[in-house]
Amino acid sequence: MSLHRVPNADKGARYLGLLDHALCHGQWSDVPELARKVEKHAPQRKSLTLAARAECHVVTASHRPTSASSATTTSIHGLTELLPRLREAVTTAESTHPDDATIASTCLAGIYWLQEAPLEALKVLDAGAGQSSAGPAGNSTLGWLEVCQVKAAYIHASCMEASGRQSEAREYYHAAVLRTPGYRSPELRKWTERLLAQACLYSVKTIPSPSTQDLGETYTAFKAWGEFWERIPSKEETTTSGQDIPRRQVWKAYYDLLSTILQRGLVFNPDAQSSEDLFILPLNTSTNQHTHLKLRQRSEMQRVESTHESLLLAEIKFPKASQASTEVEAWAQQVMANWKVYSGSAWTDADLGDGGKTGVSRSVLDILYRAATKSFHSTPILRHLFTVHAALGEFDLALHAFESYLEIVDKGKARAEKTGQLQFGLDDDDTAMLTAAEAVRVLCRYGDREHVERAVTVSGSMQKWLDHKRPATADSTTSASSLLQKTTLAANYRALGISQAHWAQLTYESEERSRLLTEASNHLMRAQRYDPANIDTAYALALVLAETRDVSGAIEVIRGVIEPEESPVVLTAGLAPISPLERKRQLIPLWHLLALCLTAQDDFEAAEQMCQAAYKQFGNPMVLFGQPMETMLRDPEKATVKQRGLIDHMEGLEKESILQIKMTEIMLLELTEGAETAVDLADELLGLYSRLFGSPDNKVSIMKPTATSAVPPPSRLGGTLRSIAGSIRPRSRRRSNATGTVRAQSVDSEAAGTSSPASRELADRTNEQPAAPPPISITVPDDSPASAEKSHGHHLHLPHIPHHPFGGRNHGGDVAADSRSASDAGGSEGVEERSTPSRSQVQPSLNTGQPMGEIPHNEPHNELPPPPGHVEQPPTQDVRLPTAHPASKSVVPETQLLPMHERRHRFGVLVRTWLFIAGLYIRAEMYDDSETAVQNAAKFVDMLEIELAGSDSGTNARRLFHKGWGGGDSIDALWADVWSTKAHLALAREHPFEAMAQYEQALSHFPDHPAGIIGISNLLMDIYEEKLPAEEPIVPLRPLPTAPIALLGDAKPTVSRPTSSASTVPSRRPSLVSDVPDVETTIQNPTPAELNRLAARDRAYMLLANLTKLGAGWDDSEAWLTFARAHELGGEIGKAKEALWWVVELEDWRPVRRWRDVTAGVYAL
Template sequence: MSVHKTPNPEKGARYLGLLDQALCNGSWSDIPELARKVDKHARERKCLTLAARAESQIASASHRPASASSATSTSLHGLGEVVPRLTEAIGAASKDHQDDAFVASSCLAEIHWLREAPTEALKVLDEIVGPSTSSKSSAGTLGWIEVCAVRNASIRAACFDSLGRQSEARESYQAAVVKTPGYRTPELRRWTSKLLARACMYSVKKMPSPSLQDFNETYAAFRAWGDFWQRAGPVSEKSSTSHFDIPRRQVWKAYYDLLSTILQHGLLHAPSQDAGAFILPDPSIAVEQRQSSRQRQRAELKRVEATYESLLLEETKFPKASQTNTEVEEWTEQVISNWRVFSGSAWTDTDVGEGGKRAVSRGTLDILYRAATKTFHSTPILRELFTVHAALGEFDLAMHAFDSYIEIVDKGKARAEKTGKHEIGLDSDDTAMTTASEAIRLLCRYGDREQAEKAVEISKAMQKWLEQRRPASPEVSLTNGDSAPNGSRPCSQPTSSVLKPETLAAAYRALGVSRAHWARLTYEAESQRPTLAEANNNLKRAQKYDTDSVETGHALALVLADMRDVSGAVEAARSAIQAAGQAQQSNGASPASAIDLEKRLIPLWHLLALCSTAEDEYETAGHICEAAYRQFGGSKVLFGDSTTSNSSDPENSVAALRGIVDQMEGFEKESLIQIKMTQILLFELTEGSEEAIDLTAELLSLYSRLFGKPEEVVAEIIAKPPQTAASHAPSRLGGTLKSITGSIRPRSSRSARSSGEKDATRQRSLVSVDDSLAPPSTQNVATSTNGQIAGPPIAITVTNEDGVSSEKPHHRHHLPHLPFQGRGRSRSTERRISEGDEKAASEEKAIPTPQNAAVSEEKRPDQPLGDMAHNAPHDQWPPPPGHDDQPPQQDMRLPAPHPANANTIPEPQLLPIHERRHRVSVLVKAWLFSAELYIRAETLDDAESLVHDALKLTESLELELAQSEDGSNARRLFAKGWGSGKSIDELLADVWSTKALLLLGRERKHEAMAAYEQAISYHPDHPAGIIGLSNLLMHIYEEKLSAEQPQIPVQPLPSASGSLSLINEARPTLTRPGSAATLTTLPSRRPSVVVEPEPLELKERKIDPSPAELNRLAARDRAYMLLSNLTKHAGWDNSEAWLSLARAHELSKEIDKAKQALWWVVELEETQPIRPWREVTPGGYTV
């Protein structure tokens, strides 16, 4: 045999290298043969070959599948036969071959550890002598020595942990984290991965409390784990792991959980990689460094998220119908929790990186759809799909997901009621009820009539759920498809008795909102009041379960206002505002949460102001409107600070300009516009229309700050790809867009008034805002909330076609202002105004005060602050403005978790078409509001310019809708559909109705009637159009207005032939009905109301009415029909409609009905605000 041959040292060295390579690569099947060859050619390395054979046996025993646990246990105990031989070999090789003894000792320690003998393993490790530094001694085994060193560290730390020696285990793991081993060979990577995995899981398991220091220590371990796998690359498919190892998926899940917890607590990565701490609280990081820190945090979370997801989906199989993949559902719940933080107001689009928040939402949707491929009828995933689709403004897809969700939940609840047992995999009753409540809120806030009907159906399902019987014990569960044994039914109880109070509050609030919303849209007049009463009862029940809810308080106050219970509405609104302030102070909410609460209070302040106007307390209403803005703490806080707009760094300049309005959504911005309109109307009531028209510049400036300059809005709609012949759909009114950009700025040539007259008239102003609320001057650059640079306010000047000013001098705007900016006054005038305000404030009734309203004169929060070093000691910082008794103190506690509710939908990011429609709707509303104000001030040229621009802008939006993928049809133009704003037809109806008012102001009543006809042709239930047209029709019946527009005679031109004079003589004479007088002059703009009575004998002889009489009767009857339908539906609470209806009854000799209508007018006017209740917020009964 070959044993008797002489050893070959060269072959021995080569086989030693191959053996080392096989050990490092985990090629255990090659070990016996290579060990035999090493024994043949390098007989002095007996200790190494014995350890190599033992390693092969260990691998064979420990890599068995988990199902063969008994056989594995037998194999591991069989390794005990190797222990004496290894011990003997170690003693023999410790002098001449120190590295071989080191390798054998490491193998022996692993055997003791696998045999669950940590004490013996530690004893062996303590006796190990480190590997020799001699290159001769370690020739050929350098790779496996490195692996053994890492293995020794891992076994040593695991033994310390097993024996309860926590301090030593902690030191061992920290040492491994500080100096991460390599990854050059498979076995080195395996043992390094095992060591880091144990370090990560140990830090998570032994973290005593979620403090900042513990987070940093735990994060250091996971960061080393993540960096290691980022360098090591993907795992080979041939590599095998022992069932004693911690699964990589488990470590990555713990890593993701840690990052999620850090995110939920508002912690960020340190700006510098060399910082002493990895994680820091958000406020402790400088503003200029916060963005980069958040971007790195988002990138790391996204990387870990992708790694764990790939492992989860790869290792998870599709479940059977009777099973659920709990880990997949829990994973999606965590993803949604993080998504809520990224989509919240605390993070901006720049913070989350490329694509902004919409890209984050899209990525979340992809995760949910991939997770759905590993689940079967998962209600959590359907619920989350509904939430994310709704947040993206994809409301149809969201409701498709919700329909599937509610179908599964409803059937599951029915089976549970029948069997008396819970079903595994279904959402809990609280979660299902809260999700249905959110669906109703979504439908009522962003939907149209069709969606309101859907909300009513969901509310009926919720009512059924509340009355269903549920198992009394949650431990009793039933798998899908199973039935109760022996037909037994455990004791049950109503669902309403097992729900949490906050769930019951949300459920009854949703029921109340759905009923109240339907009361506004129903065509059945007799059911409106009972429906409102039902909504009132549900909202009061909701308030019993959650007395501090702003949403419930707002909905209840608005319902009471609709029911004409103004005093009750005032009490409900005031209680909600005060409760919100007290809750904010007692809970110590974060700044972001406080701002969110203040934004939700805006509609309540506005509602409270309108209630005050209904009680004729206009001065109080003015102060309440001011309080709605003052609650934010000042103009610079609300609108941003433009004092640094001239900075050399544009990025820092834009960041400095940002205010709270830049964090607001479309509905919240429109609420600010609505309050400004109310302030202007209050000013008009006290000062007159001539004075109030000066405030329209502030209204348009406010729009520019919130939504962007009107020119940009128009340009965004016009700048579309060139349309093809197939997609071309011209406007129904035949309008063109060639001059809309140039005409977007209405112009005026009003003459200036004296400054003394202005000061005298403004001393009684109700909208005189405190200087602390004045936003930055228009001389500085201000940015709109969509990133545009807002220029100066719109200058309003109207000229004739030849460039000459209009026919009569009007009032001219003085220097333009930003909204709520104090207008120019002398010091003595300001002193008189302040004294008058103090006197008025002392006499007015008490109203809720915003939390930030009281600010000292010396240190106002809007004063600019000097530069402060980021690392300055906290005891050297000056007290915050207005808080001298609260000096800054260093707080080492962990911030509270992010307050995002797990069951609420973030404010949706509307689709581009919906967002543009909303912006156009608000702009048209502001223009038409200003136009009506100009009409009342008899400044008709300015009004005409605004109406013209509003018409062109609406037609351009109609053209954009026609060029969209879905195209335009009658239904899409008439119905608003999803989103915010008004429909195209309703906008056109508003424009034509205002145009009719303009024509009435110019005594062109027949043209006004045609404009009213155009308005109701677009929107048949348009109140202003119907009322205006009906009044003109009744004028025709009363013969105050001719049925047809009189023809203006054409004056003949001089002609030699005399042909024109012959034609003139042949023209018949025009006569007015009831009079034989010939029209020899131009008809008067104001027709005579005097009608010559006909002799009684002639009336008695008449058999059939004349055509003129038929026209009069038809006009009266049509007016009655229009007004009757209006008061039964959309205008049931419109006092002007009822007044016109009373007039129609009177003209029809129905005196009793006229009296009833007039009494109803009196009742409505007793509780009528200066603006409709629907203008409080575009969200209806939701905030």
């Protein structure tokens, strides 16, 4: 007897749940048995069990390992027998169990899709649309239904794409992405990942145009992809199915999309209403909002970057020696492109979060070094390492990377020349040439003598590359130079010229200097023929021509570049066009060089106009200098975008070139109006330094001195520049300040009303600042009556000064004046005066420019009513610094020197500024003020030496003598400048022996110091000519005798002064005492006094002979004039005449300042 078991509903529900769990978790081996039990206890769900078994067959067929593609095809097409049964199951379940019908139709469409029948699959899916009673989040208890809905969406969109219905597929992908459910089970995650991956890549592939609307729609898909992976508790293992898109491919596309958005200068729209307006240009965003949006953008980029990199490094294997890591190198290239944008002027440290731009560069270095572990001798990665290390100021590491790069490229080119086949994966000739040219620029601009010597070696390799023969056809070869782009050839010849010109200044072989300069000039001329509009080439060529006394040719070269009819769009070495603003910035050194060329032609008025043109070319001064806000002076990095100017994006050497222009202006003013007028501009010079470099005390903590390092006591260096703020003017004026503070303030207010318009505007803009102590202590307000008397025509020479609050002598600076005057008078800090603003502060100026918010319409600003409360201050044109397009950046972003190098450079510039001011005071015969300026210069050199001793590397004689990387001068050279200026001051005070001792100090620090050699040589020759005693006379220490006057004649001096006796005169000169020469006297040995004189002359001759052979003195007319005097004293009349003729030739084309004062990089911009 057979037993008929009645179906158990409870068991049916339980087995149905187990079946659903097995399906959702991909446990396909359990599906057949669970399906049988469900059919036994829930026979009404046969459609579901049939679909479950079919899914098991589909998975088995699509994952069956094969050795040939035909086997897989056969197994997939073997599923055809399931199609009629599934159609019947769909029809049967439509009325009773719509969810089961949806599951069966999805399985049926999946089989058609695998069999490459997209039209049949679409028919099934379209017919089954709406069958399910449960929506995306319906009441069904089956998790497999949710998986089937996502699977159906994926198949539907894929079939539309395969059938050519592109627009419908795009819309379906977009809609499917917006309602993607999620991640609760492995199968749901798998099909959701497939749907999102396909949607992302499809949106990238079919994007019609890179507009903000299309970028927003594409970003929506990738955003869903990113959020999907954020919700997953743990990362899934990568599947191996042929239907799956590699995850790293999707993440790479996501990263590429974010890179496109970044490089187009777009940010997220905080008021976005749809995907069509997700991104905007950051023109109308507030400062805080702007920073927040960029922080969000940077954060997302970092997350995607990290995810893709981890997948790439985990899945890519180390290549063989004959293979190239193409994908790794492409990834590194994209990272570098984004890094250049982050390092540009459009992004600030605040926009980038912790670490700022330096932190971004460090993270890029980590990425590159990790990428190097998946590459073998990759020249692109080595090139990127050189670029980033150089931008960070880590020049030694950059040079190591370049040395490896150079070695690999050299061997590759030699192998190609021998075998006739180019090595795969090696940088092309254009890239290699440009990289080597950049290395030469870095070595020459930032390096020391040994680095310039290395640059000459690199340029030799570049010349060899130009002569390299490459296979053109099977039977012929051609030179590499004929295949290079013109911009590459220009960069190559420019590098050759710059390296030779630099080496001409440093070589010890004087006979080689003329040849080197001639070759440098020829190379630079050739570079200019290939790229006529290149500013770097024009500057280097003009400087070489000027130094070789072809001033007219130098002027023609400069004018050919800065002419206004020249097109503002310039291509550089295959890069994107340079913006007009960037080009004007690069032209600043050429304007200065043009001014010096005009001074060599004695056209001082035109030279002064050229100095002013360097600033006027920007139009409004705020474009270059930004807003004169206190935040700009305390810390330029904390200033808002609207406050920052071009100078806040410049490196230290570029800022120094702006300061040098100001010094040239002061020198021209001294020539035209006298030294007493020029010294009044010293406060403007220091104010400009403070705007460019900030206070020297801002970053003292960078050095992190050890506990044993000597810290300067507050009494000696406390306040640094504040302690001598009042000493910049003559002491007579300071005394008048100490006796009448209140009167000085009133007179200054009146003077501000009667001075020139430029100074009045400067005074009014300065008085707008709140009544608080100035952040930069080197401000020197001129609040004395004497300053009002001095405020005459030379203010007109400074039209660019009203950009910052330290620009003029008449602006008052009431707060600083109050506190200083009260301190000089021995009183308190002047709280009462500080709390009471002056009249110019209370009454708003009619000329004061008011920064206005942006006008939210297109109405002309001159037709708008004035804002409330500012009747006389109508809205002005927006002159904020425009954001440069990221593509306009150069090959290497602005170099950020290491903290020690940067501080040494800033201190060196400040020391030279103080010494320049000291020289002005010496020529104006204000010796006490000059002494104070020299003392301040010495304080900063001493501070720099103490910090060097407290650094991790410590100090030694080599580190003090060699300047090393970073530009500027060495500490020993700075000490030599200080001691030489002290000696000049002592000579001006007629203290020659004190000056000689100070010249000796200068030469003990720097033996080849030009000013020290010339100064001490003149004194030594004065000793030889007996214009000066060999030793300083000793003043008698005995008291005056009390004997009667009649007895004084019998007294004899205890110490006799040197006389012009016959014993101290050379034998070739007649005696000044004895009329009849004694035979025994003429043949006797020289006396010690005569030997001292001869030694003095010979030492001067030796010093000058060496100086005139060096690069620092070969074109120094003063050195040659002194050398001519040494020749004459030595009886070499012919050589003296030759030297004097050389002096005449040098003086004919001598500028008001040295040619090399234009920039610290000399020939390299």
